[in-house]
Amino acid sequence: MPAIAAAQTPAAAQKPAAQKPAAPSSGKEFVVGGSWLGPMGMGTSSAELLRSNGSTLTLFDTDNSLGSGFGLTGGVGFELTKSIWIEVLGGYSRATLHSEISGDFEDADVELLSADISRFSVEGAALWYFAAGGANAWFARGGGGWGRELDLGRALAEDTFHGTAGFGWRHWWGQPKGRTRSGLRASGGVEIRTGGLTLSESSVRVGPIAAVHVFFGF
Amino acid sequence: MTARRTAVFAALGLALMLATGVDAYLPFGIRWLDSAMPIRYYVTNRDVPGVTAPQLQEATQRAFGAWSGVSTVDIGAQFGGFVSNEPLVSDSTSVVGFMARPDLDRVLGMAFFEYDLTTGVIHSSDVFLNSTFPWSVAANGEAGRFDVQSVMTHELGHFLGLGHSAIGETEPAAGGGRTILGKRAVMFPIAYPRGNIEDRTLEADDIAGISDVYATPDANRNLGAISGRVTLNGVGLFGAHVTVFNPSTGALAAGYTLDTQGRFVIAGLPVGTYIVRAEPLDDVDLDSVFDEDTVVNINFRPMFYEKQVAVPPGGTGPGIEIKVRAK
Numbered sequence: 001m002p003a004i005a006a007a008q009t010p011a012a013a014q015k016p017a018a019q020k021p022a023a024p025s026s027g028k029e030f031v032v033g034g035s036w037l038g039p040m041g042m043g044t045s046s047a048e049l050l051r052s053n054g055s056t057l058t059l060f061d062t063d064n065s066l067g068s069g070f071g072l073t074g075g076v077g078f079e080l081t082k083s084i085w086i087e088v089l090g091g092y093s094r095a096t097l098h099s100e101i102s103g104d105f106e107d108a109d110v111e112l113l114s115a116d117i118s119r120f121s122v123e124g125a126a127l128w129y130f131a132a133g134g135a136n137a138w139f140a141r142g143g144g145g146w147g148r149e150l151d152l153g154r155a156l157a158e159d160t161f162h163g164t165a166g167f168g169w170r171h172w173w174g175q176p177k178g179r180t181r182s183g184l185r186a187s188g189g190v191e192i193r194t195g196g197l198t199l200s201e202s203s204v205r206v207g208p209i210a211a212v213h214v215f216f217g218f
Numbered sequence: 219m220t221a222r223r224t225a226v227f228a229a230l231g232l233a234l235m236l237a238t239g240v241d242a243y244l245p246f247g248i249r250w251l252d253s254a255m256p257i258r259y260y261v262t263n264r265d266v267p268g269v270t271a272p273q274l275q276e277a278t279q280r281a282f283g284a285w286s287g288v289s290t291v292d293i294g295a296q297f298g299g300f301v302s303n304e305p306l307v308s309d310s311t312s313v314v315g316f317m318a319r320p321d322l323d324r325v326l327g328m329a330f331f332e333y334d335l336t337t338g339v340i341h342s343s344d345v346f347l348n349s350t351f352p353w354s355v356a357a358n359g360e361a362g363r364f365d366v367q368s369v370m371t372h373e374l375g376h377f378l379g380l381g382h383s384a385i386g387e388t389e390p391a392a393g394g395g396r397t398i399l400g401k402r403a404v405m406f407p408i409a410y411p412r413g414n415i416e417d418r419t420l421e422a423d424d425i426a427g428i429s430d431v432y433a434t435p436d437a438n439r440n441l442g443a444i445s446g447r448v449t450l451n452g453v454g455l456f457g458a459h460v461t462v463f464n465p466s467t468g469a470l471a472a473g474y475t476l477d478t479q480g481r482f483v484i485a486g487l488p489v490g491t492y493i494v495r496a497e498p499l500d501d502v503d504l505d506s507v508f509d510e511d512t513v514v515n516i517n518f519r520p521m522f523y524e525k526q527v528a529v530p531p532g533g534t535g536p537g538i539e540i541k542v543r544a545k
Contacts, residue, residue, distance in 0.1 A: 042465075047463045047468070048402070049386060050402060052414050056400070060463075062463075099526055101522055105387065106520045108520035111522075113526055114525060153536040155534075156491070199465040199466060199491055201466055
């Protein structure tokens with residue numbers, strides 16, 4: 001009996017350790033998955049003539065936006081502490097610029113213009129695991145990086161800089177044993193982007209983002 | 219071979235001969251050589267009511283300053299002195315001055331060139347302002363009088379090799395001709411009413427036009443172009459107006475299709491993403507843009523190109539085709 005008790009004690013002692021943030025951890029991991037970038041408004045703009053009295057005469061109005069797009073992301077993460085990880089991700093995504101035309105002075109044809117763009121990005125981020133239990137953990141994530149947007153004709157490329165912030169959930173497949181393990185991660189948040197291909201006077205854009213990744217510890 | 223050719227009719231007041239619903243700058247295909255800069259010009263020593271010859275010279279120099287102040291070009295002008303020469307005399311000197319031309323009752327001014335027919339190099343250019351009209355050089359304009367600097371800025375655009383733009387809208391006037399509703403180019407052929415000084419300041423279309431002709435090598439690396447075709451049932455259209463609009467800046471510029479393939483090139487554009495629109499030249503005096511016997515198809519509807527178009531630095535994006543429909 002004492003021997004059994006002695007054997008149980010370490011097991012009980014391990015239980016709280018498993019509930020710490022960053023629960024099962026292998027120190028490094030690969031991350032690969034898909035991302036969704038939500039629509040971003042680019043404002044309205046009008047083609048205007050100037051009247052002799054200084055007022056304007058509108059030729060046509062435009063309402064511009066960057067539609068939602070899907071992409072692929074991948075990278076590596078590193079454990080700094082039990083609750084803090086950092087990661088570097090690269091991504092590729094496509095989206096569509098939209099311009100809705102209205103109020104044409106001469107009632108011109110075609111009122112919705114669309115052009116696809118592609119985007120490459122590199123981002124560094126920090127993750128803070130603030131709650132964990134069993135095979136699940138919750139985290140907050142913030143990061144920033146550089147990107148390049150290209151029209152699909154590859155005629156024009158513009159750099160972008162972005163920041164992201166959000167929350168996510170992480171799930172380990174199977175029992176966390178050893179140092180090699182894998183799982184699923186989902187996150188959502190908001191992105192603030194500046195620069196890039198734009199149709200607005202302001203180059204700052206804000207939109208929702210979401211991502212689902214598979215991770216492999218190593 | 220050198221020939222003397224009239225350039226373009228100046229800004230006219232009130233109701234004019236041009237009715238335009240289109241936007242375009244039009245380089246004539248002629249220009250001054252870089253080695254001719256600064257261009258030496260002379261002023262006819264003649265006062266008119268409200269404006270002395272020295273005041274005309276000062277306004278002319280300020281008007282030149284509008285063009286030479288464009289950051290993408292390297293052009294300039296230098297006053298050579300007052301002369302007794304009339305502006306329209308073929309004397310191989312560039313002369314600016316007033317002339318009384320009551321026969322040109324809708325013409326505020328005109329520009330003329332002497333240029334090489336083979337190379338397109340301008341040797342001299344004259345500008346006259348029609349003293350039949352009342353003029354002013356008041357700093358803020360003067361009611362009832364046309365602003366010398368504004369009209370001179372337009373004429374000097376011709377002097378430098380630009381044709382008429384058509385970024386403007388007009389409507390028929392009661393007494394004939396057209397009245398201006400609004401415009402966005404100094405090189406629009408119709409002037410603002412008396413007292414207005416808006417045309418002292420170049421617009422995006424004017425800047426694109428002068429940049430197309432005189433851009434510095436550095437500027438050429440940073441400016442781009444949009445090119446393509448306008449077709450109707452697969453056949454190219456000559457004389458269609460193609461407008462480009464940058465939603466980021468609000469800038470408008472444009473060009474014309476200039477061959478039977480319907481091809482156009484709009485150059486001197488800042489990098490960015492543009493909206494492109496084609497429209498017929500259906501309410502303009504065609505001879506203000508093309509030769510009198512030129513046939514222009516205007517039987518089609520205005521049409522936007524279905525995509526936004528990227529203008530890359532130092533180049534031209536993929537050519538586009540705007541397929542318009544018959545009316």
